Each structure stands twice: as structure tokens, then as C-alpha cells.
Amino acid sequence: MNDFAQAFDTAASLIGHFDPELRQIVGLSLGVSLTASLCAFAIGAPLGTALAIYRMRGRAALIVIANALLGLPPVVVGLAVYLLLSRSGPLGSLGILFTPTAMVIAQAILGIPIVVALVHRMMVDVWARYGDALLVDGASRLRATWPLMAIGRDGLLTAFLAAFGRAIAEVGAIIIVGGNVRGYTRTMTTAIALETSKGDLSLALALGIILVILSMTVSAVSFLIGRLLAGR
Amino acid sequence: MKRSLRSFGILAALLLVAIGTTASAQQAPAQAQSIVVASTTSTQDSGLFGYLLPIVRQKTGIEVKVLAQGTGQALDTARRGDADVVFVHARSAEQKFLAEGFGVKRYPVMYNDFVLIGPKDDPAGIKGKDVLAALQTIKIKAAAFDSRGDHSGTHIAELALWKQAGIDIGQDHGPWYKEIGQGMGAALNMASASNAYVLSDRGTWLAFQNRGDLAILVEGDKRLFNQYGVMLVNPAKHPSVNAEAGQRFIDWLVSPEGQSAIAGYRINGQQLFYPNANDPNA
Numbered sequence: 001m002n003d004f005a006q007a008f009d010t011a012a013s014l015i016g017h018f019d020p021e022l023r024q025i026v027g028l029s030l031g032v033s034l035t036a037s038l039c040a041f042a043i044g045a046p047l048g049t050a051l052a053i054y055r056m057r058g059r060a061a062l063i064v065i066a067n068a069l070l071g072l073p074p075v076v077v078g079l080a081v082y083l084l085l086s087r088s089g090p091l092g093s094l095g096i097l098f099t100p101t102a103m104v105i106a107q108a109i110l111g112i113p114i115v116v117a118l119v120h121r122m123m124v125d126v127w128a129r130y131g132d133a134l135l136v137d138g139a140s141r142l143r144a145t146w147p148l149m150a151i152g153r154d155g156l157l158t159a160f161l162a163a164f165g166r167a168i169a170e171v172g173a174i175i176i177v178g179g180n181v182r183g184y185t186r187t188m189t190t191a192i193a194l195e196t197s198k199g200d201l202s203l204a205l206a207l208g209i210i211l212v213i214l215s216m217t218v219s220a221v222s223f224l225i226g227r228l229l230a231g232r
Numbered sequence: 233m234k235r236s237l238r239s240f241g242i243l244a245a246l247l248l249v250a251i252g253t254t255a256s257a258q259q260a261p262a263q264a265q266s267i268v269v270a271s272t273t274s275t276q277d278s279g280l281f282g283y284l285l286p287i288v289r290q291k292t293g294i295e296v297k298v299l300a301q302g303t304g305q306a307l308d309t310a311r312r313g314d315a316d317v318v319f320v321h322a323r324s325a326e327q328k329f330l331a332e333g334f335g336v337k338r339y340p341v342m343y344n345d346f347v348l349i350g351p352k353d354d355p356a357g358i359k360g361k362d363v364l365a366a367l368q369t370i371k372i373k374a375a376a377f378d379s380r381g382d383h384s385g386t387h388i389a390e391l392a393l394w395k396q397a398g399i400d401i402g403q404d405h406g407p408w409y410k411e412i413g414q415g416m417g418a419a420l421n422m423a424s425a426s427n428a429y430v431l432s433d434r435g436t437w438l439a440f441q442n443r444g445d446l447a448i449l450v451e452g453d454k455r456l457f458n459q460y461g462v463m464l465v466n467p468a469k470h471p472s473v474n475a476e477a478g479q480r481f482i483d484w485l486v487s488p489e490g491q492s493a494i495a496g497y498r499i500n501g502q503q504l505f506y507p508n509a510n511d512p513n514a
Binding site for chain 2: 030031034035038039042086087088089092093095097098179180181182183184196197198199200201225
């Protein structure tokens with residue numbers, strides 16, 4: 001219990017002193033996770049919607065695959081992205097291994113199945129209820145997409161928050177593709193892993209407390225923005 | 233339609249803010265002055281790089297990005313061309329790296345020693361023995377022992393010591409011997425939590441803050457000598473290597489200024505690493 005008390009003290013002191021290294025780590029965590037979840041959303045939401053409203057051969061198989069990818073192990077994604085981006089790999093000439101860009105890519109890949117599966121599940125219901133009305137009014141499936149997403153915006157927000165939650169908590173994949181380089185690719189989660197391995201458990205716990213507060217704040221703000229977009 | 237435009241606009245703005253935050257957090261330095269050094273967990277966990285790199289930046293203008301992996305993983309990273317310089321501590325693995333043509337030249341930089349750590353009350357009774365006798369005792373008594381198990385410099389040294397003690401630890405071990413496949417700090421954490429013996433480099437041990445009941449039980453044996461070497465990754469094998477800045481970094485490390493900076497790193501007044509770039513036998 002002493003460790004926890006010390007951790008709260010350390011957390012308060014880090015925040016109070018506006019510790020510059022902490023600011024840098026927090027900024028990077030937020031930037032990488034927000035970018036990754038927004039990308040996952042931008043790619044996954046249309047895919048999930050299309051999967052719900054278009055009739056196509058093999059649709060059942062695609063739905064199974066989308067849901068199965070929810071179980072994609074993050075560390076395996078990290079390893080695969082690492083091998084792709086390595087200088088010896090196919091995309092090596094891009095030179096983006098061990099940069100925040102690589103971390104965004106890995107987290108976006110992990111977020112896309114979450115968004116696709118959640119949006120698909122929600123859109124199937126929305127389509128069942130409003131689809132016929134939209135089609136009868138003369139809209140093609142493509143043009144029906146935007147009104148559909150407007151109707152289902154609460155579900156879309158949930159999908160985005162789920163992808164963000166996965167991203168901000170990620171550590172295995174981003175340590176592999178980011179390298180946990182001090183000042184460049186060290187995020188809150190990778191810093192916690194590092195401080196734990198150095199035996200500085202109270203600092204690791206303090207960072208953990210700050211991370212939880214951060215994550216909850218972002219989720220709350222996103223929720224409120226979502227309400228704003230919905231005009232409520 | 234207006235509402236959807238507004239929503240789209242807000243989403244686009246959010247995406248830009250997110251990308252902007254990531255980009256600004258990157259603080260990208262000039263490419264010519266930035267190198268990636270693949271090194272060990274001991275040089276990081278002991279705090280050496282935290283102390284040394286600001287000095288390097290000030291004296292040479294080079295921005296050093298350190299990947300703290302085990303020696304084995306660091307050398308593999310360099311083999312793939314993902315690092316410019318390697319800074320590790322397993323001479324046999326370094327010589328192999330050179331022989332394969334991935335390194336240009338090996339420079340000795342500094343040394344310290346390994347220490348055999350264990351619970352203060354020493355259930356296996358190894359305190360004060362020479363390291364080979366201590367390992368033999370640990371095996372005979374089946375005392376809990378944590379191995380790095382990750383092809384790091386410390387792991388390679390540990391395997392060499394078992395071999396010198398006449399034990400084929402790969403074939404001949406029981407559940408008392410745990411290969412954890414993680415860095416030095418993680419190994420010390422585990423030993424602390426489970427009252428086990430573990431071989432550590434002195435630097436990481438001195439900086440370690442979760443000692444629990446652990447203490448140094450065996451030290452000073454000549455066989456526990458721990459030499460660090462640095463090599464530039466061969467640009468002939470990987471043209472993307474920043475050879476100019478990499479060589480300048482190495483030159484600084486072995487220069488009198490770099491060597492005295494290394495000697496200046498202390499924890500609680502105790503020196504962690506001893507520079508020996510001038511030693512032809514290192």
C-alpha cells in the first residue's frame with residue numbers, strides 16, 4: 001500500500017512541476033493514439049457500413065473474418081509491421097521504422113477490426129429499420145450511407161472510443177516498431193514498462209495513474225464532442 | 233446536408249490536430265546529425281545513456297537514438313540495417329558480427345564486471361565462493377536461478393560460466409532454472425520477487441531500485457570481467473547507414489574527452505563503467 005501512496009505523491013509532483021519529459025511523453029501518447037484511432041475510424045466505418053448494406057457473395061465469410069481479427073494479437077501485428085518497415089524489408093526505403101509514424105500504423109491496424117465489427121453490428125440494425133425507407137425514396141446504397149451514419153452516430157462514437165481505448169493502452173506492438181527511444185518514441189505505456197524494468201515501481205505506478213486519468217479525460221471529451229455533433 | 237458538412241469539418245479538424253500533435257512531439261532533428269545506436273539493456277537501465285547522450289549532443293551535435301535491446305537482438309537489428317552503430321558486450325558475438333561483414337571495426341570502449349546476486353540469507357550458501365564453485369553449488373542444491381535467456385551479453389556470459397563450471401546447462405537443468413527472455417531490470421525484478429539467484433552487470437545493479445532482499449554474493453572473480461565494444465555497421469552492406477555521423481560518435485567515445493565522460497558517471501559516488509579504449513587486448 002506504501003507503493004500506492006508514494007505513487008500518488010510522485011504523480012502529483014510530476015503534474016505540478018509540468019515535468020518536460022512527462023509533457024513530451026503525454027503529447028506523444030495522445031498524438032499517436034488519436035491519429036491511429038481516427039485513421040482506423042476513417043477506414044473501418046465505411047467498411048463496416050458497406051458490409052452491412054451491400055449484398056455480395058462471400059459476405060458471411062467477410063463478417064466472420066472481421067470479427068475474428070478482433071483477436072489479432074498486438075505483438076504479432078507489431079512484429080509483422082516491423083518486418084515490413086525494416087531496412088531489409090519491402091518498405092524499408094521509407095525509413096519510418098522506429099518513428100511515431102510506425103506506431104500509428106501498428107495501432108491503426110489493430111483498431112480497424114474493432115471499428116469494422118462494431119459499426120457492422122450497429123449498421124445491420126439501422127439498415128433493417130431505415131434501409132427500405134431510404135431505398136424507396138430513390139437513394140442508391142452509396143447515397144444512403146451518409147444518412148445511415150448520421151442515424152447511427154451514437155454507435156459510431158462507441159466504435160471510435162473502442163479503437164482509441166485499444167490504441168492508448170497498447171504497449172507490445174509499439175515497443176517493437178517504435179523502439180521505445182527516449183525523446184522520440186517513448187509513450188506513457190512504454191515508459192511504464194521501462195520504469196518497471198528498472199525497478200522504479202513508484203514512478204511506473206505514478207505514470208500509470210496519469211495515463212488512466214488521461215485516457216478517461218479523452219474518452220469523456222470525445223463523448224461530449226459526439227453529443228455536440230449530434231446536435232444535442 | 234449542412235450538419236453533415238459540419239460533422240465532416242470537425243472530424244477533419246480533429247484528425248489534423250492529432251497529426252499535428254504527433255508531428256510536433258517528434259522533434260525531428262537534421263537527418264545528417266541523427267544516428268540509431270542498438271545497444272544493451274545494461275547501458276540503458278544503469279542510466280549511462282541518460283547521462284552521456286546530452287554530453288554527446290553538446291560536444292558533437294549528433295542526436296543519438298538508442299534502442300535498448302539485448303546484445304543478440306542489437307546485433308540482429310544491425311544485420312537488418314535498422315541501426316547505424318552497435319554498442320554491446322559479448323566479444324564472441326561481436327567477432328562473429330565482424331566476420332560476417334556487418335561491422336567495419338571493433339573498438340573497445342569500457343568495462344565493468346558481473347556480479348552474482350541472490351537473497352541476503354543465501355539459502356544455497358554460495359557467498360564468498362569463486363563463481364564457478366558457486367554455480368556448481370546452485371545446481372547441486374537446485375536453488376532458484378533466473379537466467380536472461382535472451383542472447384544478451386549477460387546471458388552469453390552466464391552460459392560461458394556454466395560451461396567453465398563443467399555444466400551443460402542447456403541439457404541439464406530442472407525447474408529451478410528459469411529462462412525469462414527479458415532484460416536485466418526485469419530479471420532483477422523477478423529475482424527480487426521470488427528470492428532467486430541471478431547474474432547481473434554491476435551497472436544495472438547499482439541503478440536498480442527494487443532490490444527487496446537481494447544482495448551481491450559473489451564478485452571480483454576475474455572470470456566476471458565485462459567488456460563493452462562499439463562498431464559501425466558496414467555501409468557496404470547497408471547503404472542507408474549514416475556512416476559519417478556514426479564514425480564521429482565512435483571517435484568521440486574512444487577519445488580522451490569521451491573516455492573521461494564515461495568515467496565521470498557515478499551513482500552515489502560509485503563509478504559504474506571504467507574506460508579502456510586504449511587497451512589493445514580488450
